[in-house]
Amino acid sequence: DAGVIQSPRHEVTEMGQEVTLRCKPISGHDYLFWYRQTMMRGLELLIYFNNNVPIDDSGMPEDRFSAKMPNASFSTLKIQPSEPRDSAVYFCASSFGTGGSEKLFFGSGTQLSVL
Amino acid sequence: KQEVTQIPAALSVPEGENLVLNCSFTDSAIYNLQWFRQDPGKGLTSLLLIQSSQREQTSGRLNASLDKSSGRSTLYIAASQPGDSATYLCAVRTGANSKLTFGKGITLSVRP
Numbered sequence: 226d227a228g229v230i231q232s233p234r235h236e237v238t239e240m241g242q243e244v245t246l247r248c249k250p251i252s253g254h255d256y257l258f259w260y261r262q263t264m265m266r267g268l269e270l271l272i273y274f275n276n277n278v279p280i281d282d283s284g285m286p287e288d289r290f291s292a293k294m295p296n297a298s299f300s301t302l303k304i305q306p307s308e309p310r311d312s313a314v315y316f317c318a319s320s321f322g323t324g325g326s327e328k329l330f331f332g333s334g335t336q337l338s339v340l
Numbered sequence: 341k342q343e344v345t346q347i348p349a350a351l352s353v354p355e356g357e358n359l360v361l362n363c364s365f366t367d368s369a370i371y372n373l374q375w376f377r378q379d380p381g382k383g384l385t386s387l388l389l390i391q392s393s394q395r396e397q398t399s400g401r402l403n404a405s406l407d408k409s410s411g412r413s414t415l416y417i418a419a420s421q422p423g424d425s426a427t428y429l430c431a432v433r434t435g436a437n438s439k440l441t442f443g444k445g446i447t448l449s450v451r452p
Contacts, residue, residue, distance in 0.1 A: 229383070267444035268384075268429065281439070316383055325371050325436035326391065331383025 229332035231317050237338045243305040246335045248317030249298055258329070259292055259302050260316040268316075274300065307339045342367045344432050346443035353420055354451050361415040361446050363430035368408045371433045375404050375415050378427040378445065387428075388415070420450045 230249040238244055250257045258273040272282040277294045285292070289308070294300040304311055314334045320327040343366045353359050363373070372391045376384040388397045388404040390413070396405040403416040413430055429445040 268431075268442040270439045273439070284439075318383070325433050325438075326389060328386050328389075329384070329440075331385070333381065333383050 229317055229319050229330050231315075231332035231335050233335060234333065235336045235338075237340065238307055239340050240308055241306045242339075243303065244307045244311075244337060244339075246302040246315050246317075246337070248300045248302070248332060250300070250317070250319030251321075251330055252298065254319035254321045254330070255297075256320045256322075256327070257294060257300050258318040258320075259300070260318065260331075262314045262316060262334070263312075271302070304337075307337075309339045312337055312339050342370075342432055342434055342441045344430060344441050344443035346428075346430060346446050348446065349444065350447045350449070352449040352451060355420060355422060357420050357450075359417050359420055359448075361417070361428050361448070363413040363415070363443055365411045365413075365432045365441075367432075367434060368411050369434060370408060371435050371438070373404075373406055373413050373433070374431045374440070375402075375413075376429045376431060376442075378429060380426075384429065417448075420448075422450045422452050424448060425450050 232247045255276050259271040260268050262268045271284045272292045274294045292302045314336050316331050316334045318329045318331045320329050345364045374389045375387045378384045390397050390406045401418040406413045427445040427447045431440040431442045433440050
């Protein structure tokens with residue numbers, strides 16, 4: 226398996242533009258997580274899905290952020306409009322099963338810079 | 341609210357040294373604790389997971405210990421190598437269905 230695949234690897238955009246980040250989880254995994262990492266705040270959970278259904282979006286910072294998972298092999302995180310404070314590395318991760326001891330597999334992340 | 345702290349933020353050691361990375365958490369009622377490794381420009385890779393009922397876990401040159409009562413975990417790396425250079429993060433789960441709370445990590449540099 227190729228692991229969790231994220232695209233693009235780098236995104237540079239101007240304030241006010243729409244940004245869409247993409248994620249393909251590992252085949253067979255039923256949980257998908259979106260995280261954001263910054264120097265100031267570390268790694269924060271934004272939202273997670275179970276079987277394509279959003280379970281907890283309490284980490285989504287504002288209404289400007291939205292996430293979808295139309296099927297088991299694809300998810301998007303959209304920021305509209307983007308702001309400079311959204312600059313961060315965004316990670317997607319997936320896992321199989323529940324119980325709290327499942328292993329999380331991370332993608333390589335999308336480095337977002339909003340100018 | 342669970343808070344996870346890792347101090348210092350960065351550490352530089354000569355090759356071959358045995359070292360200990362520390363992690364502390366504020367709520368001792370945890371479900372499990374994990375240590376992750378992050379290489380520059382990469383995602384996180386899980387290294388070790390310790391259940392709340394366990395005291396330690398070992399994998400190769402790595403040993404992680406857990407002391408719930410004091411709210412601490414340590415990651416011990418034996419005979420460090422330049423390839424161990426990375427950022428090490430610990431993360432705590434307070435319940436089976438709760439989210440992971442991450443520390444900000446310790447960036448380790450092992451000098452040849």
